Amino acid sequence: MNTLTALLLLLLVLMIIVGGKTGLKSYLSVVINACLVILVALLISWGVNIIGVALVFIPLKLLTIIYLGTHDYTVAKNSFLTALVVSLIVICLIVAIQFFAQTGGFGDQAGEELVGLSLAAGISFPQIAIVVAIFSTLGAIAEASVAMTAGLLELKHHDPLITKKQLEKNALQMGSDILGTAMNTILFGFFGSFLPLFIWYMRLHYSLFEVLNDKLFVGECLIIMYSFIGVLLTIPLTTIFLTRSLAHDQPKK
Amino acid sequence: MHLKNKTIASLIVLAIGIILSIWVYFSTSFSPNPIGQVQDSHIKDVLVNKTQDSYENKDEVREQTLHIKILSGKHKSKIYVVKNSYSPSQAMTQKYYPHQRLIVTFIKNKPKIMSPKRDWVVVFSIALVLSLLIYISGKHSILLTFSMILNSLIFYFVIRLDIAENGTQIFAIYGAAVVLFTIISLIIVQGLNKKMLITALATLVGVFVSFGICYLIMRLTHESGIKYEAVDYATQDPRSLFLAQTLLGVLGAVMDEATDIVSSLYALCHHRKDLTFKELFLSGRTLGQEIMGPLINVLVLIFMAEALPMTILYLRDNNTLVYTFQFALSLGVIQSLISAVGIVLTVIFATLASSVFLEKFSLKKVGQ
Incomplete structure (x- = not known):
């Protein structure tokens, strides 16, 4: 058996054991999500308008991650709205910053991998860089909003009479914790993903100035920053949306 | 009161960050290579030829004519004319903008563009994150x-x-x-x-x-x-x-x-x-x-x-x-x-x- 297949099977079994039906749905969300990335690559390679592809797939990916990944409809609905609003803000920022940073395309270090590939591909790599940046941040945004929403609703579930003030106080504490750890996820995720590049810089004794102007480093560093900004915006927005809607529920009950 | 403090602190950090990125943008002293600036407000950009690779991908080769003023190093304040050929897909090549700052290297006294100056963008984005972080989590x-x-x-x-x-x-x-x-x-x-x-x-x-x-x-x-x-x-x-x-x-x-x-x-x-x-x-x-x-x-x-x-x-x-x-x-x-x-x-x-x-x-x- 192929390693990939074996790992896919292992994950499926584990997710069903731990998560039951929700686990199965989460598994599907991961698989669909991965397939969506491949589909995006295919569509772009066929010459479909990149911005159009991005506009269709961003909400689609958020829907997959959030609705399939969680079993509670209230959690999903609230997280999706927050995540969509945050994504829109972050996208504007990404488009603006990428214009100045010009990190599209491949770095000088990629020479070996590009042998035999035609680089006059006739599609805009700066636009692809924007799509990459947006996609990398979507996961972090969705995750933070789900964690925040789920935590607050769980609290509400155990004490339906909790006041808005108590909820906000707890939200502050929870937000702080989630922020810290979400930032760690992003940081270590990228440490892992770009370890070979950092080793490259150090083996070849790049100076700080060279690293700070290197296309790949700047591109990577900016993606980390976009993800941070996405998570940072998610925390207060979730709290605002949720305490408002929970407070509205109260008189009815 | 507490909220006010957070807001003030985050604004201060943002202000410092902006000043710092402006300073990095204009500074030339950290670079071992000369820094140049594009002088044109309107860059001459001509189509050299249309290409089609063996996979029938259509692309173009274009050439920009840039007037670059060198801001540091021994060629300081001289203006050079540099041709930059790029393809619009910009996979490995780069298109430059008017008044952009670039890192330049001299080969046999002829300037060659290495890359755009990107460091200030990094500084700015870090400042933005820090300021948001302070505003949100105090x-x-x-x-x-x-x-x-x-x-x-x-x-x-x-x-x-x-x-x-x-x-x-x-x-x-x-x-x-x-x-x-x-x-x-x-x-x-x-x-x-x-x-x-x-x-x-x-x-x-x-x-x-x-x-x-x-x-x-x-x-x-x-x-x-x-x-x-x-x-x-x-x-x-x-x-x-x-x-x-x-x-x-x-x-x-x-x-x-x-x-x-x-x-x-x-x-x-x-x-x-x-x-x-x-x-x-x-x-x-x-x-x-x-x-x-x-x-x-x-x-x-x-x-x-x-x-x-x-x-x-x-x-x-x-x-x-x-x-x-x-x-x-x-x-x-x-x-x-x-x-x-x-x-x-x-x-x-x-x-x-x-x-x-x-x-x-x-x-x-x-x-x-």
Whole structure:
């Protein structure tokens, strides 16, 4: 058996054991999500308008991650709205910053991998860089909003009479914790993903100035920053949306 | 009052950040190479020829004529005419904008553009993040920033060590690094207390057990279908590099999840002191179920989005989807899968660990 297949099977079994039906749905969300990335690559390679592809797939990916990944409809609905609003803000920022940073395309270090590939591909790599940046941040945004929403609703579930003030106080504490750890996820995720590049810089004794102007480093560093900004915006927005809607529920009950 | 302080502090940081990025933008002193600036307000940009490669991809070769004024170095304040040929797809070439600042190098007294000056964008984006962080989490942000700086420093030394050992002691080096990262990040953010120790325990067990299981499976399947030669920028044994990458990648997510579950259960227990073990366990599982899907997706997106440009290029050059997947995507997918296994197992570890801890906690309270 192929390693990939074996790992896919292992994950499926584990997710069903731990998560039951929700686990199965989460598994599907991961698989669909991965397939969506491949589909995006295919569509772009066929010459479909990149911005159009991005506009269709961003909400689609958020829907997959959030609705399939969680079993509670209230959690999903609230997280999706927050995540969509945050994504829109972050996208504007990404488009603006990428214009100045010009990190599209491949770095000088990629020479070996590009042998035999035609680089006059006739599609805009700066636009692809924007799509990459947006996609990398979507996961972090969705995750933070789900964690925040789920935590607050769980609290509400155990004490339906909790006041808005108590909820906000707890939200502050929870937000702080989630922020810290979400930032760690992003940081270590990228440490892992770009370890070979950092080793490259150090083996070849790049100076700080060279690293700070290197296309790949700047591109990577900016993606980390976009993800941070996405998570940072998610925390207060979730709290605002949720305490408002929970407070509205109260008189009815 | 408190909110006001936070706002003021965050605005101050933003202002300092903007000043700093402007300063970096104009500075020429850090660069070993001369800095130049495009003088034209309207760059002459002509089509040289239309190209079509063997895969029938249509592209163009265009040429910009730039007047570049050198701002530093021994050719200071001279203006040179430099031709820059680029293709609009900008895969390896670059199109420049009016009045842009560039890093230039001189070859036989002729200027050649190396790259645009990007450092100020990095400075600006870091300032933006810091200012938002302060605005949103107040005092807590100092700790978070400190933790990230410290982690980056450790990362730097870990790489130094790795290079010194020439990539041979991968497991020892990165395994130790994982323990160090976990304990330091958690102590800084949560302080040294029981909650933090429980979280650290759940994290470490989660990382190492899941990594062990996945490594076992890789060995059992003879690592078939893993194209180690596709590891990007590998300057040492790509296989061990890949394993180290995976170990680091999974750590953040597992730590994230363990903290989420433990701290949510902690808050819950604080709020309802009569909670039973079973209720807590179910709560933990519910939380875990909610969190694990999105968390796995974070890593799937990080690992796969990164490979997107290369994937598109492969597909664009008429490679089959299977071939493209093998060479451009499969490593990212396997990394995501190993991380996913870690994330799922951690739900159990974190809930179990915190259940025991919280049970004692509530018993003590009841006893009082």
